[in-house]
Amino acid sequence: MSFDEIEKLSNKASETKIDPTNIDHNIDPENPEALKKQEIKEDAQNERFDVAEDVVERIAGCTQEETPKTGLRLTSNSLNIGVGPWKLVPEAVHGKTMAGEKLSSKDRIMYLLMSAVNVTGYGLGVTGVITGDKKMVVAGTLSYATYQIWFWKKFGPKVIKDLIELAKKAKIRQRQQLIIFLRTVEQILEETDDVEFQRLVGGMVARLETVKILENEQIKKNDKQ
């Protein structure tokens, strides 16, 4: 799928009409208790969604308006590559898939958290990083693999150069973030048949092997102490 196609789908999702009642249509409309129960659940889920939004801002280190347009920095929780103002992924905003199907509340929050992944570099696996769940890193980022391929093709050389500079300066915890990122990229490489992407990112992975070496050296040093 090309980026143009992704963009079209994204625009289509933005145009999706939202059901203002946000009611699960499997609920019997003649059953007032079931409707009330559903309403309570929806209200509570929306409140949790607001908290998830706060979490995303915190991870990103800034609000949508404050996102740096360019630049690359490491925070305590993430590797942050700012390449443009971030926005919530359409699925999170609308609570629906691009095909218009209603998302489960878990998936809606997952999509929202994936917005943080977008914020912090189009798939650096921050969702997984903050939860400490490697599987989530892979799952969260792989679903955006196509988008990432476009991203790396467009911004790759600049980001790679900056990443290497960052890796040299990174502290132990930040290096761990970079290593998680590298593993994620390796996983994506295994999943794609895109030769150009493999060449571009494969080269970066090889160069960033130095980060792993530095990490191992640090661990050995710590063990001795």
Place this chain on the structure above:
Amino acid sequence: MTNNNSKEYLEKLVVELCKEGEDKEELSLWVDLYDALTEDERTKIIFNLEKELKALKALK
């Protein structure tokens, strides 16, 4: 509202809410995220779950 912000209490609330038919997958996600949340975020989530549980129980 309780001042208990512990993970164990959050898990307990999740179990109770699942009995009320809440989405287990979503609520389990909050348990997974617990360690990454700030105290304020934990308070908000726990307050939210307590409120929902109370409202659902009041329907019976």
